[in-house]
Amino acid sequence: MSKKLLVFLTGLFLLAALASYVYYRRTVAAVPLDPWALVPDDAVLVTATRDQPTLVRHLKETQVWDNLTTVRYFQNLENTVALIDSLTGSRNVVLRFLGRKHVLTSVHVTGPGRFDVLLQVPIGSVREYRQVRSLVDALARDPQFRVRTRDYEGTLLTEINEPGTGRGLTFLNHRNHLIFSPNPLLVEAVVRRLAGPAQPTVAADFQGTDFFRLRDVDATLLINYRRLPQLLGVFFRADVGPSIGALTSLGRNGQLEMKLAGNKVVFNGFVNPETTAGSLHERLRGQPAQRLRMAEVLSLRTALLVHLGLGPAGVLRGPRPATPRPDTLNPAVLPLLDSLTAGLSQEVALAYLAPPTARVKPGRLALMWCARPAQQALLLGQLRRVVGASPSFERVGPYQIHQTGVPELPARLVGPLFAGFRAPVVAVVGSYLVFGDDAAALRAWLQDVAAENVWSRSPTQVAFLQETQPLARLSVVLDTRNAWNLLLRGLVEERRAGLLRNESLFKRFPQVALQLVPAANEQEEGAQYFSQLLLRHPLVGPAVARPQGSTGTGSVLAFKTPLAGAPLLVPVAGATRPGVLVQDAAQVLHYVTPENVVAWSDSLPGPLVGRLQRRTVAGRAGYLLATAGQLHFLDQQGRPAPQFPLNLPDSVRATGLSVSPEGAGAAPRLLVAGGAETCFCTTPTATPTPTGSPNAWTSTWPLSRCT
Template sequence: MSNKLLAFLVGLLLLSALASYVYYRRTVARVPVDAWALVPDDAVFVIATRDHPTLVRHLKETQLWDNLTALPYFQQFEENAVLLDSLTSSRNNLLRFLGRKTVLVSVHVTGPGSFDLLYQVPLNSVREFRQVRGAAEALGRLPRFVVQTREFHNQVITDIREKGTGAGVTYFNYRNHLIASASPLLIEKVIARIEHEGQPSVAADFHNIDYQKLKGVDATLLVNYRQLPPFLNLFFRPELRPSMEMLTGLGKNGLLEMQLAGNKVVFNGFTNPETTRDALHLRLRGQVPQRLRMADILSMRTAVLLHLGIQQPATLRQPMPALPDAAANTALDSVAALLDGEVALCYLASASARQPPARIALAHTADARRMAVALGRLRRAAGGSPSFERVGPYQIYQVGIDEVPARLLGPLFRGFGAGVVVQAGSFVAFAQTSAELRPWLQDVVAGQVWARSPTQVAFLEEMQPLARLSVIMDAQNSWNVLLRALKEDRRAGLLRNETLFKRFPQLALQLVPPADSEQEKGAQYFTQLLLRHPAVNNVAQGAVAAEDGGTLTFRSALLTPPLLVNIANARTPGVLVQDSLRVLHYITPENVATWSDTLSGPVVGPVHRLPVADASGFLLASTNQLYLFDPQGRLAPHFPLNLPDSVQVSSLTPSPQSRGGATRLLVGGGGGNFFLFDTNGNAFPNWQPKRLEFSPAAPPHYLSVAGSDVIVVLLENGYIFAFDKQGGTYPGFPISVGARLHTAAFVEAGPTLQRTRLTVVTQQGERVQFNLSGYVLNRSRISTWSRGCTFRIIPDQEKRSYVVVRQEANGLLTLFDAAGRRVLERRFTTSGEKPVQFFDFGTGRRLFTITEPGPNQVYLYNSKGKQLGGRSYTSTTPAIGARFDTGTNSWILYRTEGRALRRTSVTAE
């Protein structure tokens, strides 16, 4: 072969390879992968998440994060994440990698006693693909791991296993889509689906629904009810499977949205009805759902309640061998005909897992008198004894016929034998023995029932009022019931996860049929799964008003202005407020109160941010204690710090954050007394207290210059002191500005004492600038002054600029900018001091607020001095919070109005 021909063939080969690559990138790779289509059809659950930083934040706000990280599975996951961080020399690498990608996690039964998870994560760039490959290569270099690759149906699979245990992960990359699982079998199932394109997706019935486009949705959950019994069979004893299969016969599959909010987790969505033969849905189709009216007879001992709200309970009956006595059959039919509205299976709490729980079948009747007669005929037909046991006004009789509840209400109510029966008003109750009915009746007589429990009533009010099926569980009461129902080898797992299980002690799953169109094609059940923790504070969720972005109503008046808390990955801030009962509340950006804590007194001064366990906590003071909370509302170690009984806190100023040593806390103790501590509770000498002759004009400034602490105290008599943390005075101090002071200073930080400058305004209208070397650098007059006139410096929220407020005794208030130019002037009816705030978000986005305490009104002005909104707004505290929304070009105001915390949008002009 000639060299020319060889070169031509090589060039043709390279050109073909380049064309194939371009075709793949431009045609094949650009077609988005349908992740749902790759999920094997035996998935029990599929969870889709997108905004992972927000999801993690919501998990922390609902205090689920700590419970989840305590699970052995998540601890192993966290260890692997830490290992990857160490290999890549970065922190939170996994969370940044997931970012805001759509990630699917599906749950599959992979064996007689096991299940596994399948993960799908998009790879959006070559860099991310290299990250995955680099992590695998780094693990392969570690002696404790074995990394191998193999080919399966033209796909290259990578196995990473730990020596000795065999635990690890198997993954492959399909069109820039990372698919991984601990089970190689699941990976092979995915590859088999790729080979046979066109198979229906597990989410085919919901192809046009994307809940994650909705605001506030944290995740999407797909439930395959047909696969649910085999999955539950991994955990529960085999005798419970028929009941589980019957209850799951209402639905085929369902798609739910998940929202984490405060004290609850809510799943809302729709379920497609099950249409297979003998499905429970076919038996109940067309019946109007009924209310739960048995709250008056449901004991507070109730652990699990299976409630069916149906018009005709007789439709649940299935053929059973006839009784030998025709009269008994007739009496049984008479009792069945009188049942209507609702039936339920109730399990009561048991003292231990070794003791079987009391099991009671409840059914409603519209005609209590006729039902009493029918039950009497049934007992006589069965030859039962006329004797009875009395509990209060109720009489317990022997039935004398086997499985009466199952004969009346179907196989779900099997297992009662020749039990006992009692009629309580318009309800009939069956149990296996009178010992099971006795404690239930005693609670009914004593009024220990759901209808009289504020906690249960609040829970019922959050549930759907009309439902065909309701499964309600109390985690506290059902603990021993679940332990008994679990297989022996699964009980240890429940015991290890007790904290997580009891985090939300109230659970309700409900299926609600469509109101009028159940017979139509495509009709679906509305489905709600509610996990709730009873509210431990005095917050009630308020309705959203027309003018407001959101309103949260409290049971007590709010005393403190709303403190806005910046939250990572959230467009809106969180809020801290305190009510008149001295309870501090934290409200999330979603306007939900997640935690509360009662303080020893009202909050003094602003709330500061300090690091607590790698997070930003809240430092605040009451009249005689200092508190440091983490973002979940837990007190930091050593807190609260207790001050002497004679000290009444007037201010709290923390030192700037530094890498070494604990943060110092400067406490104003009233008058000219100051105390200095650190966050470990150590008291500094010469500060117990530090006494000055005159009262401070404003809270002191705590600065750090070239690694040294500088505490600047401005006194009302015009003297200014600068101290170190040992209590010594810096050279050049004290200095006098020659007139009284009524305001704090504006600080311009510098690298040295000489280049750090502070600006004050005296009560004679003179602006004085000095440095920390004790030299006065500049004096200039802002405005003329008169008797009764006051001047204050107001910095912006970031303390980058300031304005000067001049207020006269006749109600005239004037604002000057830092250059001395008049911004606005307004005369008010009242003459008292009016709090002024200054917000500056750059590029002309300036907001000035003036609060008039007498009429409780706040006025808004823009940078040109023009009033915004054309009106004032009610505010019952001396300050508000504000943020600028660039998307809507509007100001978002956070203000208190009596018991309400309001969020209002005002268009910027």
């Protein structure tokens, strides 16, 4: 081959490469990639985050992080992060890599009794791409792992497996977006999804909604309510499924924002209604939202409450068919049932009482509001006479328990959502008809009502209800402490051990409420439900937040004990406002987060002397402070550092504290002002006495007078 031909072919190749690059930049790369287009259509839940360091900080400040670290999934994740740090030779590599990226995490049901997670992380620079390649190469060289690539429908997939353990990971890189999952089928579903880029995404109904433009939003959550029963079926027994499916048929899909603050996690957002025939939304369309007025008759032993606000309760049952089905009931019963249903309105609810053990069937009650309870009692008496039920009754305090004589009477009155009462008993309590599936459950509930052990008499429960939406169509209220045995009974056998392992996380928020509020213009096209999911634990702390000013745009922390001394502003990475350290008159030090929430408190032996300082001592970042007889060093979660507090000798009374500048290769020295123009200095690496505890120090502690 002549040199001229070689030069010509080389130039032609370079020209073709340049043309391909320009074409890619002008056509493919010029069109921004929608990350939602990479999420398979069968996703049940999708979370989106954009500021991972702030999210981790909020999880730690609300102490949720400590509970998450006890979950096996997060423990495995921590081990993976530690492995990556080890292979890269640096700390916090994963958190720095994630940074402020838009990260999507989706949950999918991948088989009977199984679900898996798919993650999507964008690559922002050539440097980050090299980090990923270096990590994969390091894993390929490690004998504990096996790395291989394979082709799937023209796309290169990389698989990383740990032989002998069954653990592995499959990922692909599509236009600088890493998509990876422990289940290779989910990654393959992404490849198939890319074959039809024009099809709508799972978030197509919420393209005009961006919750991250709002302040203090930690994450967003997309919920596919049509597939939610399928995911819950992975955890709960098959007989629970129909009830869950009936309730979730209010909505088709929804998107919520998540905020972590103090003693609660709040999800607020919107839900698109389910418009298919026979759905719960179609039955209740146009019905007014109602208040939860039955708090005065709800026992403190209630584990789960499903509350529906509506107009006439007959809309749940629907019209009676013109040609009735064969029924064993006396024909004279039907007019009485219609009259009873006509008298019910505004509120209907199902309540489950806390069982003593998981082996005991929980008590189940149906509560229905009526405007004329006396007339309803007369109709129930006529019904008993028609069906030949016993006129005898059992008295519990001022209330009477009667037999009904009609199987499935609640379902005959207000529809199949209240099925399961095979031999119901009934009592009239105030303005409510209360049906029980057996006399024992209704008796226990009436005893609590007679003793006023009800929600309206509990300050904790009242404070919780005040934070929920006042008007709602659907309210699901869960008390995780009372519902523990109820959940153990409802779970499939394979999931009970997991619930027991994660008990601390589950009981972190004992008060849970999910509510759907219909729009005022519900009949118009595009109307959505407002949805709120509230996870809360009772506020037990040194301060209470109150609105600031008449507009309520800010909040003020009112401490129960008067404050003493000047506060210290603490800069917080990623936050626009600083945190605050302050001490009260009871010698308790409090840290207030930028979100105006007391994250932790620590008792001190006396008032602070000098000023608080944010320092790094012996390689640890924290807060350095002194009392008259001790030196303290607290980490960023308020925990004492090792070898602290340091007890000063009896002859020394500190009046101030400072830190000398660090020398080359030398530890910083603590300078303690002792009054009378004397100064003492030491280092924080002293050793404890052989016989004392690590916090017991003697006069042999290396304290010297400064000159």
